[in-house]
Amino acid sequence: MKPVTLKEIAETLNISITTVSKALKDYPDVSKKTRKLVRETAAQLNYRPNSFAVNLRTKESKTIGLIIPEVVHHFFSTVIKGIIAQAEKKGYFVIILQSNESYELEKKQIDLLMSKHVDGILISLANETSDFKHITDVMDQDKPIVMFDKIAKIVNCSKVIIDDRKAAYMATQHLIDTGCKRIAHFRGPLLPQNSIDRFLGYKKALLDNDLPYDSSLVYICDCSDKSFEEGKNNAAQLLKDHSDVDGIFINTDMVAIGAITEFNKRGIKIPEDISIVGFSNWFMSSAITPTLSTIDQPGYQMGKMAFKQLYKELKALKQQKEVHPKIIELETSLVKRDSTKTLI
Amino acid sequence: MKPVTLKEIAETLNISITTVSKALKDYPDVSKKTRKLVRETAAQLNYRPNSFAVNLRTKESKTIGLIIPEVVHHFFSTVIKGIIAQAEKKGYFVIILQSNESYELEKKQIDLLMSKHVDGILISLANETSDFKHITDVMDQDKPIVMFDKIAKIVNCSKVIIDDRKAAYMATQHLIDTGCKRIAHFRGPLLPQNSIDRFLGYKKALLDNDLPYDSSLVYICDCSDKSFEEGKNNAAQLLKDHSDVDGIFINTDMVAIGAITEFNKRGIKIPEDISIVGFSNWFMSSAITPTLSTIDQPGYQMGKMAFKQLYKELKALKQQKEVHPKIIELETSLVKRDSTKTLI
DNA sequence: CTGAAAGCGCTTACAG
DNA sequence: CTGAAAGCGCTTACAG
Structure with a gap:
């Protein structure tokens, strides 16, 4: 079944292609009668404009x-x-x-x-x-x-x-407000602006509160499809390196949930031993135990x-x-x- | 900056549009010299075929x-x-x-x-x-x-x-094999073929193992974006209705994770009190506590x-x-x- | 090996 | 109010 074209409508009605085209596009210079006729015929023949031709003419797709x-x-x-x-x-x-x-x-x-x-x-x-x-x-x-x-x-x-910096600041400030003194950060990769900004927000919150910034408390994760694993690994590593850490601001909820899973497994109590704030407000953050404090990001x-x-x-x-x-x-x-x- | 067309390449080289087109499409009837010339000029002018025109001619997009x-x-x-x-x-x-x-x-x-x-x-x-x-x-x-x-x-x-029916059968059989005697099913909506088939697989497994099928043990969920909540609600309802149930086969992992969350909250032990099998092998199923047995579905x-x-x-x-x-x-x-x- | 010409199906400036 | 004609940029059957 071949697609119907303007030409066929025109031939059916014995009028020109131009008029058919204009009628269908509601040009004012077409008589009501013709317009009606054209529209009816088009509907009847199930006409659909050929988008390829339209694209070519109008230069937009x-x-x-x-x-x-x-x-x-x-x-x-x-x-x-x-x-x-x-x-x-x-x-x-x-x-x-x-x-x-x-x-x-x-x-x-x-x-x-x-x-x-x-x-x-x-x-x-x-x-x-x-x-x-x-x-x-x-x-x-x-x-x-x-x-x-x-x-x-x-x-x-x-x-x-x-405003990633502001959001990260807010997250870190919340950790400080709830009593954390030594706060780690699981950050994203080095290049993307948003992981840089989240890191900077974290750092600024520390400094504004007279807490020392310690670069050894910053862990990097790829935030790839292995995020969950990265969270687990970073959490394990953190326990080994710095048993005195009492809070973590984590770049994404997925990584945070990995970390929570690892802490749960090892009997580390959240938030009693370590408090955690994630980022994105992924719905699983309210499903995990304990539920995860986080930054809501309006996707x-x-x-x-x-x-x-x-x-x-x-x-x-x-x-x-x-x-x-x-x-x-x-x-x-x-x-x-x-x-x-x-x-x- | 106007896009470069075949015409411009042709004019630049003082040859016909036809030859340019053929040269670019590696038609055999173009001399090597011309072909080379055309290709070089096209590259230099950063020519890109106008896909709208190509679509119109070839009738595919x-x-x-x-x-x-x-x-x-x-x-x-x-x-x-x-x-x-x-x-x-x-x-x-x-x-x-x-x-x-x-x-x-x-x-x-x-x-x-x-x-x-x-x-x-x-x-x-x-x-x-x-x-x-x-x-x-x-x-x-x-x-x-x-x-x-x-x-x-x-x-x-x-x-x-x-084969949803087979997979559901496998899931239910596994519950039976691990000792469950009274198995509920959280199914999907009524119309979709896959939720029908999963239900039928569940039912058949019961019957093949001489376990009675009890329609009151089948709970429906929409599996919409509220799946997690549905899992929680169904789990709560199930406890109220049938405290003797010792296993559930659940239509999707998301619903299953909702159910697990609810059971955890209420101190119901999984798998000691109730065993659960989900469906899809969503990665969160290995992150939840306890990790969720499920059917791997190759998306x-x-x-x-x-x-x-x-x-x-x-x-x-x-x-x-x-x-x-x-x-x-x-x-x-x-x-x-x-x-x-x-x-x- | 090269090119003139038709045509894909539409839109629109222009003439009447 | 209607329509002939040009043209969007390409492909390809055909002629030479």
Whole structure:
């Protein structure tokens, strides 16, 4: 069964293709009668515009690209959901590609999307990425790009972020407020801005409270798909290295849950022996025993806002208006649960 | 900066567009010299074929649609990852849409994808879906469609599945083998084939072992984003209704983890008082205390195979060969952990 | 080996 | 209000 085209509708009604096209697009210069006739015939023949032809003419595909470091990740799933929900509202499709936290792959994915001529790109950077030419290249071609969560401060495009430093400060301050004196930090990898910022927030909170910063209390984890294991291993190592630690601020809930599991196994009491604050408010943090105090990170909202900003830029571009990059900062909050408690 | 076209390359070299096109596509009837020249110029000008024009000519977009009931779901994330990894290998893009387990939305998404002229569709059905005209319509238009995980037996398209009945039987048999005599089942919603099959597997295992089937021991859960809560509630209800139950086979790990959390809270010992087997082998099942025995369900593999099958059909279609729907069944296995144990 | 020409299905500036 | 025509950028059957 061949798809129905404008031509067939035109032939059926013995009018021109032009008029059919105009009628279907509600151009004002078509008589009501003709319009009605055309619409009816189109509906009857189950006409669908050939999107390939439309794309070629209008030079837009109503499709955007989304590059995510890792799809199997609760936070990113939430972001994806926010993006596709918002995109759907505006009639946009979303093509998802995964960078696997690899710079090379990320470059390749950008290239693929540019070849595909998507209208715009949403991206959360790979941990490895420290050079941004592939991103600025996109911008140079007047293709809108919006970064979210894992961003590069140096690149002058719109971004949707949280204030990681502030959030980490809040988390660490909470540990201090509940009586912790010697606080460790399980941080993320070295490059990504958000793991740097969380580290800096942790450090600043210590200093502001006259607690010494001790670099040997900072443990690194990849935060890869082995996060849970890393949490366990870091927890075990910490017990070996520093038995005097009484609090930990941990880069992600997943790692924190690994740590809790290890502490539970070894009979370390939380929060009596060690208090813990995680990051992201993954729902499992309220399922683990003890429940995990954490920073709530609004993933769905982040996805939604990222698309909204991209959409604005898409529209501005169509109207030849200039686009001013915008930094959108979403609020985070501290969720207090059983892994932290003021002990009397 | 305007994109470079074939025309520009042709003008630069003073040859025809035809020859440029052929040279870039390695047609044999182009001299080596010309080919080299064209390739060099194209590279230099950073030429990228306009995919819109290519789509229009070739009538394919190298893009497939994927409809998922719920993106924020560990199992489905894994499937998505498998799909996009495999699609990328073959040079295909994947557009993701979410049905939210709603039949109406699912219909709409199918419609959107058909308008978009994707080359093929992968779908896991919404729980609500009990009419399949929207699916058969796709097939009638010679658009390949492959179902996975949540399928409809009645629709004659390719499917990638596991043997839910067998897996559930295996899970229940394991409970029986470890000494359980009165086994409850937390099942999924009424419509989806896989929750029906898991229920039937449970029932058959009971009967084969001369244990009476008691419908009051079967609890339903939506398996929505409230799964964890449902697990807790069902567990609480079960204790109230049937204090003599000594084992539960639970439809998904997420629900099972909710149940474990509730039992832990109430001081019910697992597996001493109640043994539990879950379904899916979500990584949290090895993080919870006690670790959860479960059925391993190969999500990544399922995604991979689903795309592979779709790709085969896409190729067959292009060669005008007939397509025979294929049912691909993936193996599952029982993972024994601490939530089940033979007690002496 | 090279190229002129048709055509994919649409949109839209322009003429009447 | 209607329609002929150009053109988006490519591919490919065909002629030379």
